[in-house]
Every structure is written in C-alpha cells, then in structure tokens.
Amino acid sequence: MNDVSTTITVEDIRKLALPLGTRVIAGDGLLGRTATWTTVIYPEDPLANKSLQQDEVVLVAGTNGRAKPGSTDIDIVRWAADSKASAVVLSDMPSPSAIAEAKAYNIPLLILPPDSRIRMVEKTVVSLLVDRKGQIERRGTQIYKQLTQISSRNEGMAELINAMARLTNKAVVIQDKRLHVTEHTLQPQFVAMWEDIESFLRKMDNLPVEMQDRHRVADIDQPVLMQSLPITGMARLVAPVVTKSVGRGYLSIIGHDNDLDDIDLLVAEHGAAACALEMAKLKAVSETEKRLRGTFLDRLLIGDVSQQEAIRQGERFEHDMTQTHVAMVLAWRGDNTPSMRRLETTVNSLIEQQKANALVWIREKEREVVVFHATNPEDPIDTSLKLGQAFSNEIRRMYQNQHIAMGLGQPARDIASWRTSYRDAVQAMELAVRLQTDAPLYIGDLGVYQLILSLSDRDKLVSFCERTLGPLVDYDMRQNADLIKTLEAFFNCHGNLSQTADVLIVHRNTLLYRMNRINEIAQIDLNRPETRLALHLAITIRRLLSMN
Known part of the structure; x- marks a missing residue:
C-alpha cells in the first residue's frame, strides 16, 4: 500500500477532504497532480482581482440566487488552467462548454454534492494539507457514519457495496462465510480479468491464513490485510465481517497494488463493520421468518391447518403449496455430530445453488431437518432422489468423518397428504439409520425391509x-x-x-x-x-x- 508522504494530490483531496459523494466530471486520469493549497472563488467576483498560485485547488461557490455571476464556469476553468491550478471543484453543475474546456485544457473538474458549504469544504481541505494524519482519522468517522446510515435506512447490502465503490473507485466484493459472492461492483478496467479474480476469491485456501478460522478472526491484530492476487500488479484489501465474535463473511477492495491507499484501508475497515450490522439485521429477519415458517409447518404436520390457510401462508413465504411435494427427513448418524443448524445451513445452501424450490426447517425435539421439495409432478421420486443424493454428496464433502440418514416419503399431490409423506419419510430415515447408509432411501423401495423389521x-x-x-x-x-x-x-x-x-x-x-x-x-x-x-x-x- 502507498506510503504516507508529505505530498498531497488532487485524488487525496477527493478521497480524504471533499464531501462524500463528490463526483469527477472531467480529467479522471489527472487526479495524481500535486495540490499545495486551496482558494475559494465566488462567481459574482471579478477574476481580475484574484491571485492564484500554481498547484492550488480552486473551490467555486454556488450562485444560490445571488447577484448575476461576473464570471462564467467557462471563464473560471480557463483562468484556473492558465494559472496552472491543480483542479477546479464546482458547487453547481457545469455547462457542457465548461466540461469541454476542462478536457481541452487538461484540468480535472469535480462537482460537490448538493448543499455543500464551500467554507466548510475549504476548512477540511486545509486540514488535510496541514494535518494529514488527523484528517484521515476524521474521514474514517465520516465514512463509518455514512455507511451505517445506509444500513439504518434499510437500503440493503447492494447499496453499501456501491457506496464503498464510489468512495474508493475500486472493485468491491462481499462474500458469505462459504465465500459465495453475495454482492459486488466491478470497475470497467477489471472486466477482462474478473473471472480469474473471482475464481481466486472463491477458494478458502486463498484467504490469508489468519482469516481461515472464522471463530478466531475477531482476535487477529490487523482488521484489514493486504494480499497480492495471481494477476500481475493486482492486490486486495480483505477484512473479515464479524458478528458476535464469529466471522460471517469477507469484504474485499480490489485494485492495482500501487493504488491501494489509506482511504481504501479505512473503507475496508469501516465497511466490514457496516456489513456486519447489515448481516446481523438480515440474520435476525431470517431467523424470525424461520420461526414463523417452522410453527406453521409443524401445525400442518399435525393437521391443524386448513387448505385455504396453507395456501395463504405459502404465498407469504413465496411458496406454491399446491405443487406436488415430496417430504425429505435428514438426521445425523453417530456420536459427536455437528449441530442441526449446520445441517440445515448445508441443505439450504445446496437448494439455493440448484435453484430448487423447497421449504426447510429444523424440528429440534426430533433432531431432524425436514425438507418439503416442490418436485417434478411427472417424475417426482427420481427428481427428489437426485436432490437427496446431492445433499448426501455435499455433506460428505464438507464433513468427511460424519454420516447422515435420509428418508423420502411418497409424493403428496395435495396439502392433506403432506402428513403421510412426512411419516413415510421418517420411517425411511429410521431404516437408513439401521442400515447405516448415507444414501437417500425412498419409502416405496423398502417394502421387504419393512416386512422384516415388523x-x-x-x-x-x-x-x-x-x-x-x-x-x-x-x-x-x-x-x-x-x-x-x-x-x-x-x-x-x-x-x-x-x-x-x-x-x-x-x-x-x-x-x-x-x-x-x-x-x-x-x-x-x-x-x-x-x-x-x-x-x-x-x-x-x-x-x-x-x-x-
């Protein structure tokens, strides 16, 4: 990462001093120019009375209905360019002609967000020029406040990631604990290499060693680490997203290795904290929905729900209860097994990957995970057995020394048949325990076994x-x-x-x-x-x- 030096650039001022949300209108490739000081210009004042030193940043106040401007935005751009200013920062949207002049004169042109107070902007820029370290700390507070406000306004994880991308002008990726990419923004310059970057990010072994145990990431000394990518000149800043002392995901800011700087470090650190708040909120909502769904489905299995209520509740969960379903019951076999929550999470993840349509919930007292799979009505058994085998393969891959038992019931072509399908699935699962098999067993294939056991x-x-x-x-x-x-x-x-x-x-x-x-x-x-x-x-x- 870039070393802190006494030289301040226009890009430093944009990222560390100008209000969050400031946009570059022209000269995006010229932001590396040195900036030595700043000057405020009011459009109604004649430029002839103003002096400007080389490498100053020109801050232009808005008109705000005051007297007729004595200088147009075109005049200001030309004057700044002739005086060899570093950049022009406007309060009002520039005219197309002013943008064209800025491009012609090779001078960066930026615009402040609405309602920016020009003297406060000047004060912040000066603070950066005379006290970089202090301004970085103040900027970190601003960034955290902005990101947490996005979460408090329920704008979602996608907007959080977009805000971080705007602050850094780099690619930003958020991944869950299994390294599945849940949201990302991609800068145009990284499109050609993105497939290779994403492939690298998805492998657990490629995480920094300190972050691979998500139950210990809360204790690492540095909350953000820099890591080279397998593409020449590319690197990322990666930070764990921690809630309740456990890693729930990972935030990465990706760019050229010589372009990752202090502001990117701040965004990674505070962004991970903001993502943790968002993930905690999403998890709380998800847990509430799970409890409501579980209560409803438990009632369904004891016959306490009418068909009309079942259909209505299904609509609430965005699930068509009128489809043909097959009950699947899964349970761990043996001693010292993982939690039922882990089994449920694995099942849900695979259902999402395969784009299957199913209702999943834990029956804690029974120590089982129940799945009602909305199957193919033309070939219900083979379709659900295929999904069950995928469950078995994934669980064997993730938990190599553990075993499960899985049973499938008869297809339920109406809601009244769900109870029967579930009971059949439990019997098939219990037989799988006795046979000590990880393969999914369908109740219809087990007639001889049932006879012997009876x-x-x-x-x-x-x-x-x-x-x-x-x-x-x-x-x-x-x-x-x-x-x-x-x-x-x-x-x-x-x-x-x-x-x-x-x-x-x-x-x-x-x-x-x-x-x-x-x-x-x-x-x-x-x-x-x-x-x-x-x-x-x-x-x-x-x-x-x-x-x-």
Missing part, C-alpha cells in the same frame, strides 16, 4: 440366518475369506457377474471360483430362484439384526 420373533430370524448362511460365515471366519461379501455384492449388482467382479475388484474367473465354492460349502444351487431369494433375505436380515 417381525417380532427375533429368535426365528436368527435361526433362519444361521441355517441359510451358517456354513459360509464359518468358512469365512476359519479361512479369512470373503464369501459373504461376495454374495452381498452379487445381489447388489442384481446377479450381473461382470459388475460384481468390478465392484469386488477381482478377475471374473476369481469370482466364478468363489460362486462355485459358495454352492459347494452351503450345499445349494444358486441357479434356483428360491435359493437366491432365501440367501438375499438372509443377508438382509443379518444386516438388520446386527444394526438393531
């Missing part, structure tokens, strides 16, 4: 397994063999020998040898349908008994 005589089930599989289990134990594992793969592949060999990673001849050994040891004939059915049932019962 049988109460455990001794008879154990006896059937021992009678059917006993010789194979004993052989596996004595010889450290895999005949039971081979049978499971064989049935999972629907009796296809080539697929079974691929799953077991063995040669087809090795598989044929194992199948012959199964026939010999168990004294059975696998070619008989009744034998295959008995073996498949025995393996299924054995798995269920060991899990239950």
Whole structure:
C-alpha cells in the first residue's frame, strides 16, 4: 500500500477532504497532480482581482440566487488552467462548454454534492494539507457514519457495496462465510480479468491464513490485510465481517497494488463493520421468518391447518403449496455430530445453488431437518432422489468423518397428504439409520425391509440366518475369506457377474471360483430362484439384526 508522504494530490483531496459523494466530471486520469493549497472563488467576483498560485485547488461557490455571476464556469476553468491550478471543484453543475474546456485544457473538474458549504469544504481541505494524519482519522468517522446510515435506512447490502465503490473507485466484493459472492461492483478496467479474480476469491485456501478460522478472526491484530492476487500488479484489501465474535463473511477492495491507499484501508475497515450490522439485521429477519415458517409447518404436520390457510401462508413465504411435494427427513448418524443448524445451513445452501424450490426447517425435539421439495409432478421420486443424493454428496464433502440418514416419503399431490409423506419419510430415515447408509432411501423401495423389521420373533430370524448362511460365515471366519461379501455384492449388482467382479475388484474367473465354492460349502444351487431369494433375505436380515 502507498506510503504516507508529505505530498498531497488532487485524488487525496477527493478521497480524504471533499464531501462524500463528490463526483469527477472531467480529467479522471489527472487526479495524481500535486495540490499545495486551496482558494475559494465566488462567481459574482471579478477574476481580475484574484491571485492564484500554481498547484492550488480552486473551490467555486454556488450562485444560490445571488447577484448575476461576473464570471462564467467557462471563464473560471480557463483562468484556473492558465494559472496552472491543480483542479477546479464546482458547487453547481457545469455547462457542457465548461466540461469541454476542462478536457481541452487538461484540468480535472469535480462537482460537490448538493448543499455543500464551500467554507466548510475549504476548512477540511486545509486540514488535510496541514494535518494529514488527523484528517484521515476524521474521514474514517465520516465514512463509518455514512455507511451505517445506509444500513439504518434499510437500503440493503447492494447499496453499501456501491457506496464503498464510489468512495474508493475500486472493485468491491462481499462474500458469505462459504465465500459465495453475495454482492459486488466491478470497475470497467477489471472486466477482462474478473473471472480469474473471482475464481481466486472463491477458494478458502486463498484467504490469508489468519482469516481461515472464522471463530478466531475477531482476535487477529490487523482488521484489514493486504494480499497480492495471481494477476500481475493486482492486490486486495480483505477484512473479515464479524458478528458476535464469529466471522460471517469477507469484504474485499480490489485494485492495482500501487493504488491501494489509506482511504481504501479505512473503507475496508469501516465497511466490514457496516456489513456486519447489515448481516446481523438480515440474520435476525431470517431467523424470525424461520420461526414463523417452522410453527406453521409443524401445525400442518399435525393437521391443524386448513387448505385455504396453507395456501395463504405459502404465498407469504413465496411458496406454491399446491405443487406436488415430496417430504425429505435428514438426521445425523453417530456420536459427536455437528449441530442441526449446520445441517440445515448445508441443505439450504445446496437448494439455493440448484435453484430448487423447497421449504426447510429444523424440528429440534426430533433432531431432524425436514425438507418439503416442490418436485417434478411427472417424475417426482427420481427428481427428489437426485436432490437427496446431492445433499448426501455435499455433506460428505464438507464433513468427511460424519454420516447422515435420509428418508423420502411418497409424493403428496395435495396439502392433506403432506402428513403421510412426512411419516413415510421418517420411517425411511429410521431404516437408513439401521442400515447405516448415507444414501437417500425412498419409502416405496423398502417394502421387504419393512416386512422384516415388523417381525417380532427375533429368535426365528436368527435361526433362519444361521441355517441359510451358517456354513459360509464359518468358512469365512476359519479361512479369512470373503464369501459373504461376495454374495452381498452379487445381489447388489442384481446377479450381473461382470459388475460384481468390478465392484469386488477381482478377475471374473476369481469370482466364478468363489460362486462355485459358495454352492459347494452351503450345499445349494444358486441357479434356483428360491435359493437366491432365501440367501438375499438372509443377508438382509443379518444386516438388520446386527444394526438393531
């Protein structure tokens, strides 16, 4: 970042002294000129009586209905250029001719926001020229006040980011805790390289090491860090957005590495604080909406909501309750699992990524996340199973040592059927727990499993397994063999020998040898349908008994 020096430029004055909202009308590329002092000009006063030193900034007061101007804006621009002034700052919108003259004479032309008091502007500019450090601190207070006012007026995160872009004249990006870009502004000079920049920003490993643990970012010594980008000459100032001592996102100000300065640092620091307020406000609104939605859906599942009320509430949540829905119930499996909130957040994020239409809420008492997926009415099961598999894949990616159970109910083509679909999904999820599988299970595919689980005589089930599989289990134990594992793969592949060999990673001849050994040891004939059915049932019962 640029070092603080005694030289003050027009750009320094624009960013550190002129009122927030000042715009450059002409000469945007000339703002690096040195500025040594400032002079106020009133249009009604003759210019002949005014003296101007080289490198001064000319502040022009507004007419405000006073006497007829003695000098036009064109006259002032020409006079300032002839006197080698650094820039002209106007209170009133310049005429097209004055803008053309400024461009012709190569002098920057700026305009103050409405209602600016010219003497106060002069005082601020002088303060910067004689006390840069003090003015930077005062400017930081102004920036924070302006940004927090945007939030208090409920103008939203997008306007916050736009305001920061106007203050810095650089690209500004706000990302959530998963580094998804939620809002950004892009300067024209960065368009060609933006895809590479955004790709870099989305990778967690590319964050400064101090900021990668969002539960510790509140304790880092420097609230804003400068980081080089993988594009020659480009860098960013990055600051964590912290609420309740936890990082909720990241703010980046992006520009050429030799162009990031003190004002950008201030905007990054105070902008992150303003974004934290906005995020906290959005989260509070979101949590309230979640509670209301959860209460409504809990009532729906106990049959306490009429169809008319359900449709009306759905409109409030911007959700069409009349569509075909499939209930999906998810729960963590095992001990020391993440929170239900993390599971819900992961599900919501994936639904947003896939642009799926669903209602999601946590049932805390039941320790489950419920999803009602507005599915494809022509192919409801496969569509929802595909979404469920996406949930499973994403959870496995994010939480590599954790497992979930997921069940899907029958399609509900009317609101009265939501309760039944939910109950089916719970049964399927409970079976997924017993089978210890992360794959989504659809209740319609689980008839045999449900039948076995409904049988109460455990001794008879154990006896059937021992009678059917006993010789194979004993052989596996004595010889450290895999005949039971081979049978499971064989049935999972629907009796296809080539697929079974691929799953077991063995040669087809090795598989044929194992199948012959199964026939010999168990004294059975696998070619008989009744034998295959008995073996498949025995393996299924054995798995269920060991899990239950």
